[in-house]
Amino acid sequence: MGASQTRPEHNYDDLTDKSGCNRDDLDRIPALNNNPIRKQIITAFFDKRNQHQNDVGSLDEIGFEQFLMVMSHFRPVNSTATEEEKVTVRKQKLRFLFNMHDTDNDGIITLDEYRTVVEELLSQSGAIETEVARSIADAAMLEVASTNVPHMAPDDFYEGITFEHFEQILKGIEMESRMSIRFLDMNTATMRCGKLSS
Amino acid sequence: MAPIQRSSTLRLTGLLCLLFLVFFSRGFASHDAVSEKSSGTIQEDSRGQANSTAHKKTFPVLSFNYEHVRTPFEISLWILLALFMKLGFHIIPTVSHIVPESCLLIFVGLLVGGIIKATGEQPPVLDSNLFFLYLLPPIILDAGYFLPMRPFTENIGTILMFAVVGTLWNVFFIGGMMYAVCQIDAAKLAHVDLLSCLLFGSIISAVDPVSVLAVFEEIHINELLHILVFGESLLNDAVTVVLYHLFKEFAHEQAITVTGAVLGVISFFVVSLGGVMVGVIYGIVGAFTSRFTSYSRVIEPLFVFLYSYMAYLSAEIFHLSGIMSLIACGVIMRPYVEANISHKSYTTVKYFLKMWSSVSDTLIFIFLGVSTVAGPHTWNWIFVIFTVIFCLVSRVLGVIGLTAFINKFRIVKLTKKDQFIIAYGGLRGAIAFSLGFLLNNNEIKNLFLTAIITVIFFTVFVQGMTIRPLVELLAVKKKKESKESINEEIHTQFLDHLLTGIEDICGHYGHHHWKDKLNRFNKTYVKRWLIAGERSTEPQLISFYNKMELKQAMMMVESGSAAKLPTIVSTVSIRNVQAKGSPKPSRAISKSREEEIRRVLRANLQNTRQRLRSYSRYELLNDALEDDISEARFRKQKEMERRMSHYLTVPANRQETPPVRKVFFQPEHKVYTYDDSESPRGRASPSCADDVSELKETPEKPDQSSTPRANRDAELKPKEQDDQGDQLKVSRCLSDPGPNPEDDEDSTFLP
Numbered sequence: 001m002g003a004s005q006t007r008p009e010h011n012y013d014d015l016t017d018k019s020g021c022n023r024d025d026l027d028r029i030p031a032l033n034n035n036p037i038r039k040q041i042i043t044a045f046f047d048k049r050n051q052h053q054n055d056v057g058s059l060d061e062i063g064f065e066q067f068l069m070v071m072s073h074f075r076p077v078n079s080t081a082t083e084e085e086k087v088t089v090r091k092q093k094l095r096f097l098f099n100m101h102d103t104d105n106d107g108i109i110t111l112d113e114y115r116t117v118v119e120e121l122l123s124q125s126g127a128i129e130t131e132v133a134r135s136i137a138d139a140a141m142l143e144v145a146s147t148n149v150p151h152m153a154p155d156d157f158y159e160g161i162t163f164e165h166f167e168q169i170l171k172g173i174e175m176e177s178r179m180s181i182r183f184l185d186m187n188t189a190t191m192r193c194g195k196l197s198s
Numbered sequence: 199m200a201p202i203q204r205s206s207t208l209r210l211t212g213l214l215c216l217l218f219l220v221f222f223s224r225g226f227a228s229h230d231a232v233s234e235k236s237s238g239t240i241q242e243d244s245r246g247q248a249n250s251t252a253h254k255k256t257f258p259v260l261s262f263n264y265e266h267v268r269t270p271f272e273i274s275l276w277i278l279l280a281l282f283m284k285l286g287f288h289i290i291p292t293v294s295h296i297v298p299e300s301c302l303l304i305f306v307g308l309l310v311g312g313i314i315k316a317t318g319e320q321p322p323v324l325d326s327n328l329f330f331l332y333l334l335p336p337i338i339l340d341a342g343y344f345l346p347m348r349p350f351t352e353n354i355g356t357i358l359m360f361a362v363v364g365t366l367w368n369v370f371f372i373g374g375m376m377y378a379v380c381q382i383d384a385a386k387l388a389h390v391d392l393l394s395c396l397l398f399g400s401i402i403s404a405v406d407p408v409s410v411l412a413v414f415e416e417i418h419i420n421e422l423l424h425i426l427v428f429g430e431s432l433l434n435d436a437v438t439v440v441l442y443h444l445f446k447e448f449a450h451e452q453a454i455t456v457t458g459a460v461l462g463v464i465s466f467f468v469v470s471l472g473g474v475m476v477g478v479i480y481g482i483v484g485a486f487t488s489r490f491t492s493y494s495r496v497i498e499p500l501f502v503f504l505y506s507y508m509a510y511l512s513a514e515i516f517h518l519s520g521i522m523s524l525i526a527c528g529v530i531m532r533p534y535v536e537a538n539i540s541h542k543s544y545t546t547v548k549y550f551l552k553m554w555s556s557v558s559d560t561l562i563f564i565f566l567g568v569s570t571v572a573g574p575h576t577w578n579w580i581f582v583i584f585t586v587i588f589c590l591v592s593r594v595l596g597v598i599g600l601t602a603f604i605n606k607f608r609i610v611k612l613t614k615k616d617q618f619i620i621a622y623g624g625l626r627g628a629i630a631f632s633l634g635f636l637l638n639n640n641e642i643k644n645l646f647l648t649a650i651i652t653v654i655f656f657t658v659f660v661q662g663m664t665i666r667p668l669v670e671l672l673a674v675k676k677k678k679e680s681k682e683s684i685n686e687e688i689h690t691q692f693l694d695h696l697l698t699g700i701e702d703i704c705g706h707y708g709h710h711h712w713k714d715k716l717n718r719f720n721k722t723y724v725k726r727w728l729i730a731g732e733r734s735t736e737p738q739l740i741s742f743y744n745k746m747e748l749k750q751a752m753m754m755v756e757s758g759s760a761a762k763l764p765t766i767v768s769t770v771s772i773r774n775v776q777a778k779g780s781p782k783p784s785r786a787i788s789k790s791r792e793e794e795i796r797r798v799l800r801a802n803l804q805n806t807r808q809r810l811r812s813y814s815r816y817e818l819l820n821d822a823l824e825d826d827i828s829e830a831r832f833r834k835q836k837e838m839e840r841r842m843s844h845y846l847t848v849p850a851n852r853q854e855t856p857p858v859r860k861v862f863f864q865p866e867h868k869v870y871t872y873d874d875s876e877s878p879r880g881r882a883s884p885s886c887a888d889d890v891s892e893l894k895e896t897p898e899k900p901d902q903s904s905t906p907r908a909n910r911d912a913e914l915k916p917k918e919q920d921d922q923g924d925q926l927k928v929s930r931c932l933s934d935p936g937p938n939p940e941d942d943e944d945s946t947f948l949p
Contacts, residue, residue: 029702029703031702032699032702034714034718035698035699035702035714036695037692037695037696037699038699041696041699041700041703071700071704074697076609097692097693097696100696117688117692118688121688121691121692122737122739122740124737136684136688136739136740136743139684139743140684140685143683143684143685169686170685170686170689172678172683172686173689173690173693174610177609179693179697180609181697181700181701181704181708181710182708182709
């Protein structure tokens with residue numbers, strides 16, 4: 001993982017007197033205003049689960065290292081990586097996504113959580129009735145259930161999407177390449193740490 | 199034994215038909231002279247008769263006038279020939295597995311050309327005008343209109359590199375090397391100068407979209423490679439056009455000047471960007487027009503075709519790249535037009551494009567074969583052999599070199615296997631031939647034409663035939679069967695937003711940032727202008743969802759009762775997914791959409807009904823799988839019907855529709871009824887209550903097996919209690935997904 005892999009936020013300027021950044025700082029980034037899922041993105045930065053430390057809960061402030069931990073999920077896979085490495089990386093990225101959806105951290109994405117996801121996605125598009133979002137979420141849930149647990153008795157209740165099911169439905173998307181950002185133009189000389197003063 | 203005999207008789211019949219057609223057309227041609235004379239005399243006679251009664255000629259009851267219809271007649275014959283050949287190859291399976299269709303068609307062309315020549319006539323040559331104005335545009339439009347945008351835009355950098363830099367490299371390498379070859383005394387080619395060689399290089403080095411399409415379509419290679427080679431073949435047109443005209447001018451003047459070279463570079467940008475701009479303009483105008491075509495749906499497809507064709511022709515007026523113009527027009531027009539036109543028009547556009555491109559494709563290859571037999575050839579061993587060798591060498595070197603450079607910028611690197619396929623897939627085709635044909639008539643032209651034809655034959659035959667086994671051998675990734683999945687769509691969009699957000703946080707203006715900006719621009723400004731009505735504000739996810747629903751409704755209807763339901767052999771229903779709770783009624787589709795779905799279903803209901811009539815009930819339900827399927831199907835169709843009826847009830851102003859719907863849902867045939875078995879049962883088990891949909895007042899009898907199910911997805915959540923007529927209640931109970939009711943009911947069908 002490299003500190004060399006990323007460029008610092010441009011709002012690190014006003015962190016000179018703070019030791020880390022908190023949600024408001026990220027909230028203030030103007031470009032994020034148009035993003036329908038900004039809340040989830042910001043939450044993800046403060047989610048302890050993404051810090052690779054098997055911790056749960058959320059932080060109030062993050063320092064540069066934690067910031068980088070989160071960013072490290074978006075590294076592209078090295079082309080010389082072996083198959084297992086690729087699988088691990090893929091799992092890691094999927095896990096990040098899964099954590100974004102599974103807000104109560106019970107290990108499954110329930111219907112309500114999924115509905116929230118769809119509603120957020122559609123939130124930017126003007127007045128969409130919630131019913132539409134619901135039915136889309138229900139449809140998606142049904143699809144997951146049908147592909148993963150094809151034969152359920154009528155009274156069974158499909159609790160929610162587990163991580164394995166999540167992997168299964170997204171196996172068509174090549175996560176390793178899709179979920180990566182190319183930080184091509186990094187110049188380590190100009191990189192500053194969040195803690196300017198120290 | 200029987201199939202072999204059958205296939206051989208078919209082959210024989212095919213051959214006989216072919217011969218018959220050819221002789222027929224030739225026979226008519228030779229009748230020309232005769233008919234002219236005879237029609238001349240007839241005219242004379244009638245005039246004579248009018249003037250004087252001295253001539254007593256009998257009134258011709260049956261006359262023969264072929265000249266009158268000659269051209270359309272011959273054209274039709276040629277097209278018929280092409281179609282028979284296409285049909286023939288598909289009837290005979292063994293050959294088409296080994297040899298790609300294009301090879302067979304060229305072979306047929308050779309045969310036909312040979313026959314024509316043998317009868318002493320001059321076989322028709324592939325006229326460049328005919329090719330560029332009539333045969334090429336449908337293929338390009340078909341390709342451009344259905345271009346998969348996501349992989350194309352993701353790989354646009356790579357594609358442009360291959361198209362521009364790769365083609366330039368090919369041109370100069372081949373041109374230069376051929377000039378070197380021409381200097382060899384043994385070749386006796388000293389009269390071929392550098393400029394002519396460069397001109398030759400520019401003609402021969404472009405990868406041909408027609409051939410690539412023809413061959414790659416059959417090998418089902420993975421999307422990335424397909425779009426790389428195909429995209430390259432489309433975009434290198436600009437380079438080819440510029441270089442061709444440039445060298446032609448230079449060859450004419452016998453000198454290269456620096457200003458000339460600079461102008462050439464400028465001309466390249468003008469040609470490519472100008473072509474794209476012309477296409478974009480026509481595309482926008484076309485999209486705008488389609489906004490108003492709801493007044494006359496029948497002519498909608500024509501707008502699509504005509505605007506695209508005009509884009510092509512307009513670009514050709516100014517010597518801009520017609521192919522790029524056509525592609526740009528199709529790409530720009532498509533999302534807006536599809537949102538505006540009716541479902542039927544969409545199908546029409548799709549099928550007409552496929553039909554025309556198919557016919558064009560076939561005709562091109564046949565004519566290529568015929569022209570080979572026809573044209574004057576100057577065969578020079580050294581020239582031809584070296585051309586072929588250098589084409590291959592330059593292609594391989596170019597691909598390897600470029601990939602090494604491009605891989606630095608790609609996330610998904612191109613492996614050696616990929617490079618091999620890209621290099622091997624660089625097929626030449628009819629465009630090269632037509633461009634060569636347009637050269638000024640001199641001795642060099644024939645030399646060039648012969649070489650061009652040889653290269654085309656080599657690439658199409660040798661490379662075309664061997665690419666399939668090589669793909670198998672190298673275990674190249676094949677195209678994956680993509681099921682449209684709403685989950686993938688949701689997550690793709692989610693990922694897009696996520697990555698854009700991350701990029702924004704970093705202040706990194708990358709790929710996603712710009713794409714997001716473009717999408718937002720599109721949504722706020724463009725869509726409002728170009729899409730009619732409320733669809734303009736429909737977010738992509740919803741339109742995707744609606745499209746999927748419609749497709750599934752169609753699929754259900756069309757597959758009738760012998761359903762091949764892809765993913766639905768699953769007993770999971772919406773009930774399993776939803777918490778027992780208080781769900782509200784929800785209207786998932788907007789009114790106009792629902793109208794459309796209804797219309798579509800109505801139209802198809804008629805067909806399904808008739809089809810079902812002929813099925814035996816017993817066969818329907820015999821195996822266990824069918825049981826499962828029927829079960830799932832009944833459930834789905836219940837959901838659909840519930841939803842439909844729901845639409846009727848929710849808004850007050852839709853009261854008038856129920857009567858209409860009633861008409862359709864009269865169960866006319868025994869096959870359909872749940873109803874028969876319903877009434878005796880009259881069960882109202884409490885578990886039914888959960889599933890009840892809001893059927894406030896629908897008196898119609900749900901038409902079970904023929905009611906198309908909207909889709910297997912979100913159905914209306916269990917709503918509040920409903921307590922309409924018994925029948926409804928019972929039907930609702932039956933809709934309750936439980937194996938027992940279903941089974942019982944199935945059994946009642948078997949007397």
